[in-house]
Amino acid sequence: MKSIQAFRLAVGVLIVATSMTAWSQTDQTASTPSTSTMTASGSAASATGRKANRALRRQVYNTIAxxxxxxxxxxxxxxxxxxxxxxxxxxxxxxxxxxxxxxRSVPGVTSVTNKLSVQKPFGGM
Known part of the structure; x- marks a missing residue:
């Protein structure tokens, strides 16, 4: 019984060790500095875009409120x-x-998709 558990543990350790040393296969043989720079600037641009989207959302909501x-x-x-x-x-x-x-009157808004509906009175038709 203990030998089966030890065998399972050894197999698990072997799988983990193998997966940690595996390399991803890509078309490029080596990473160039410009590629890593583009990746870093792309993620920075997406973070800036998310921040701008949140700010615009808050601005529109506050204007409506x-x-x-x-x-x-x-x-x-x-x-x-x-x-x-x-x-x-x-x-x-x-x-x-x-x-x-x-x-639409909020600066920075380029288009508005209106999916608002009228709330029916409670218990009414």
Whole structure:
């Protein structure tokens, strides 16, 4: 019984040791400095893009929240590269277009996809 456990342990250690020394196979024989520089700048650019998207999303949401006649609690805002998507519900049909217009007025917004719907009254039709 103990010999089976020892054998399993030895096989597991062998697999781990083999996988740690394995190299990935690529077309390039050696990594060039320009490749690693491009990778580093690409990840920095994506982090900057995410930060800009979050800032734009907050700015749009805060602009919507400033309008007291609109209940912004049921509205979610997503932003990516200037394109804003509005999801959720509003209490009145006239607010659907108004919220989209407010979002378009925010600097940095290039397009607005409006997926807002009118919230039905509780128990009503």
């Amino acid at each position: 400033k309008h007291k006649e609109i209940s912004a609690g049921n509205i979610s805002v997503a932003a990516k590269d200037g394109a804003v998507t509005l999801n959720g519900t509003v209490t009145d049909a006239s607010q659907v277009d108004k919220v989209a217009d407010i979002a």
